[in-house]
Amino acid sequence: MSLKFLSDDWFTKIEELIAALGDVEVPEALHDLVLNVTVTDTEWGERDLCIDAGNMKKGHASHAPTKMIMPVDLAHRLFVDNDQSAGMQGFMSGQIKVEGDMSKLMAMQTAQPSDAQVELQKQILEVTLA
DSSP, X not given: OOBOTTSHHHHHHHHHHHHXXXXXXXXXXXXXXXXXXXXXXXTXXXXXXXXXXXXXXXXXXXXXXXXXXXXXXXXXXXXXXXXXXXXXXXXXXXXXXXXXXTHHHHHHHHOOOOHHHHXXXXXXXXXBOO
């Protein structure tokens, strides 16, 4: 089953995958990280998601100190394809806009994913349309 990235069905499936894995160990640097992301240029207009303690959730968290805004193709490369170089390229080219505490983004770049996070990433890639 392949679902359209950022569709309501996709968010529901991601929640199911996270729940099925149970307590996903996250690196210490990500425990308290809350980051809002607004994705532009989707077929539904802007879509909001939140990275909270290493997990993606639909919508924004009211207590997030940092917000990133980026186009859907770049978000796909970052959050589905796990292309970490896309983040730096997007930031340097101005495709990623950052509001708030930029130092929080550094935690994401330095943290190494746990085995459970790697497994979750594989599952997300499997259920997401290219």
